[in-house]
Amino acid sequence: MRRSAVALAVLAAATAAALGACNTGGSYAPTARAEGTVDRGETNGRMFDFVSNKPDGDDWQIRIRDSSMWAAYASGTDETQLGTVSLDAKETRKVWKLIDELDIGGRKKGKKDEDEGYVQLRLREPGGDEGHDLISIFVSRSTEDEAILDLGAYLQKLVTKYHKKEADF
Secondary structure: OHHHHHHHHHHHHHHHHHHHHOOOOOOOOOOOOOOOOOOOOOOOOOEEEEEEEOOOOOEEEEEEEOOEEEEEEEEOOEEEEEEEEEOOHHHHHHHHHHHHHHOHHHOOOOOOOOOOOEEEEEEEEEOOOOOEEEEEEEEEOOOOOHHHHHHHHHHHHHHHHHHOOOOOO
C-alpha cells in the first residue's frame, strides 16, 4: 500500500511541475516586416481565360486558376463582378480536362468575328522566357466545335450554380 502512495505522490508532483511549466497566456512574435521582403510564393501557375464578346457589346469574362473561378459580366457601360468561387475537386478536374481537350496550342489563332461575336480563349502555362507561355486564340460564337461548346456549356453550369446567374455567352 505504501508503494502505491509513493507512486501517486510522484505522479502528482510530475503533473504539478508540467502544469507549472505551461504558459496559458500565449504570446506572439512581432510581425512587422518591411513590404517587399515577404515571399508570397509561386504565382505563375496555369491560368485559363474565357472571354465571350457578343455583337451587341455584352461580354462575359471567366478566369480559371487552379480550383478558383472568377466571373464578370458587362453590358454597355455596366459591369457586374460576380466574384471568385472555389470549385470542388471533381469540378476542377472536369474543367481542366475540357480545357486540355481544346488543344489551344495546336489551333490556329483565328480572328475576331464582329458580326456573330467571338470568344477569346487564353491559356497561360508555366515555362518560356518570361516564366510562362501565353497562347491566345479567337473563335466565332457561331462555332460548331464540340470541344468549345462542351466547355462553354460547363462554364455556364458553374456560373449558374455558384453565382445564381444565367450566363448567356
